[in-house]
Amino acid sequence: MNYLVLIIALVFLFSIQTTFLRIIFPGNVVPDLILIVAVYSGIHLKKNRGVWLAALVGFFQDCLSGSLLGVNFLSKGLVGLFFCVIKDKIIVQGIIPIGFFMFATSLVDGMIYFMTMTSLLEGQIKVNYLFSSIILFGVCNAVIAPFLFYMFDKARQWLHRQFPTQVFESI
Amino acid sequence: MPYRRPQSKYFISILAGILMFSLVLMTVNARYDKVNLFFESIVVWFVSPVQSLFTTATNSITDVFDHYFFLVRTSSENDRLLLELDRLSKKNNELLERNKLLERSANLTEFIGEDERPFVVAKVIGYDATQWSKVIFINRGTDHKVEKNLSVVTDAGVVGHVIHASLKSSKVLLITDSRSAVDSLFQETRKSGITVGIGEDICEMKFVPISAQVSVGDKVVSSGLGGVFPKGLMVGTVVDIVKQDHELFQDIRVATSVDLSNVEEVVVLLSGKEGG
Numbered sequence: 001m002n003y004l005v006l007i008i009a010l011v012f013l014f015s016i017q018t019t020f021l022r023i024i025f026p027g028n029v030v031p032d033l034i035l036i037v038a039v040y041s042g043i044h045l046k047k048n049r050g051v052w053l054a055a056l057v058g059f060f061q062d063c064l065s066g067s068l069l070g071v072n073f074l075s076k077g078l079v080g081l082f083f084c085v086i087k088d089k090i091i092v093q094g095i096i097p098i099g100f101f102m103f104a105t106s107l108v109d110g111m112i113y114f115m116t117m118t119s120l121l122e123g124q125i126k127v128n129y130l131f132s133s134i135i136l137f138g139v140c141n142a143v144i145a146p147f148l149f150y151m152f153d154k155a156r157q158w159l160h161r162q163f164p165t166q167v168f169e170s171i
Numbered sequence: 172m173p174y175r176r177p178q179s180k181y182f183i184s185i186l187a188g189i190l191m192f193s194l195v196l197m198t199v200n201a202r203y204d205k206v207n208l209f210f211e212s213i214v215v216w217f218v219s220p221v222q223s224l225f226t227t228a229t230n231s232i233t234d235v236f237d238h239y240f241f242l243v244r245t246s247s248e249n250d251r252l253l254l255e256l257d258r259l260s261k262k263n264n265e266l267l268e269r270n271k272l273l274e275r276s277a278n279l280t281e282f283i284g285e286d287e288r289p290f291v292v293a294k295v296i297g298y299d300a301t302q303w304s305k306v307i308f309i310n311r312g313t314d315h316k317v318e319k320n321l322s323v324v325t326d327a328g329v330v331g332h333v334i335h336a337s338l339k340s341s342k343v344l345l346i347t348d349s350r351s352a353v354d355s356l357f358q359e360t361r362k363s364g365i366t367v368g369i370g371e372d373i374c375e376m377k378f379v380p381i382s383a384q385v386s387v388g389d390k391v392v393s394s395g396l397g398g399v400f401p402k403g404l405m406v407g408t409v410v411d412i413v414k415q416d417h418e419l420f421q422d423i424r425v426a427t428s429v430d431l432s433n434v435e436e437v438v439v440l441l442s443g444k445e446g447g
Contacts, residue, residue: 066306070196
């Protein structure tokens with residue numbers, strides 16, 4: 001049952017990412033809900049489940065985007081792993097740490113994408129456009145992430161009450 | 172001797188696993204680009220009905236706001252006039268192209284006859300899951316004879332080409348994506364170049380010699396070379412030109428003829444003679 005809920009939630013999340021968000025953010029910068037989920041799962045899921053969920057959503061994102069397959073698996077997997085490792089060592093809760101880490105991971109995510117695009121696929125990307133869009137992308141994610149973290153917390157608590165399993169359990 | 176927790180080894184093995192698996196995926200994807208990967212189709216198959224539902228709901232809501240709350244009649248009238256303008260622009264473009272071709276060659280009629288292709292109308296149901304790639308999802312797939320490398324257009328001009336076709340939906344790479352390239356020529360001077368995407372809302376036309384006469388406002392159409400886009404489709408309009416004496420080619424920026432951020436329906440030009 002818990003996996004079914006997870007699959008429905010992911011389908012819902014990807015549908016929002018690929019449809020609804022473009023209406024709200026019509027410009028070039030759109031927040032990456034999948035990246036926020038990767039960071040959230042890395043921080044909040046028990047043991048090392050966060051790494052696997054982050055890598056899985058990255059893989060799904062690869063399938064639903066035009067980029068090279070494996071790019072988002074790599075970036076989201078690394079993000080999940082990073083937060084799984086550091087969550088016990090430094091403060092990763094609260095609006096400012098969440099905003100800061102989201103901004104930093106957005107930069108990493110954007111850089112991994114552009115590095116693979118320019119090196120493996122020889123895409124033509126202007127450097128000034130690259131930096132301005134990555135920074136805006138980071139700011140956008142950093143602003144939205146605390147609110148989404150709050151929503152995910154509430155959803156996870158509700159799910160845990162409904163389906164008291166290990167998957168939705170807090171750290 | 173420092174104590175090293177077994178957990179560290181575990182994390183290192185996970186890191187190695189992630190790196191290996193992503194490398195394998197990227198290599199397979201880059202090496203066997205022509206092959207539709209099975210799991211990609213499965214994920215698209217799962218998500219596309221929900222995407223379609225979301226798009227319909229979102230369009231209904233925005234339609235209510237646009238046409239009833241904001242501007243009761245003006246918006247509808249404007250939409251109708253814009254469609255009419257698109258139709259007339261297309262007609263004008265067709266006539267210009269026909270005239271040019273008649274001037275150059277007596278084989279024109281035969282060429283146009285050959286170029287009449289079956290098509291399928293598709294609805295845009297979603298956008299790329301990342302903000303970096305310029306990709307849209309359409310609600311037509313292999314069920315409707317849509318396949319890889321077919322061109323996707325609207326009344327206003329070129330949109331992109333199909334990069335992946337599932338059973339009931341397809342991915343279309345827009346001409347603004349940094350991996351897109353359309354062999355093009357200027358409608359007036361017939362000088363050729365390649366219109367490439369740069370990841371922004373605008374394209375660049377490459378390999379236009381410094382000596383070629385180009386001015387802002389010149390129309391760019393597809394040349395028909397490359398095997399994806401038929402000849403004479405509108406690609407865009409020149410909006411900026413930079414000429415540097417020491418360079419061999421001009422830097423030309425081209426605004427796409429189609430508003431790619433707001434495209435709702437597209438036409439996929441099929442390869443066979445059947446369909447429609």
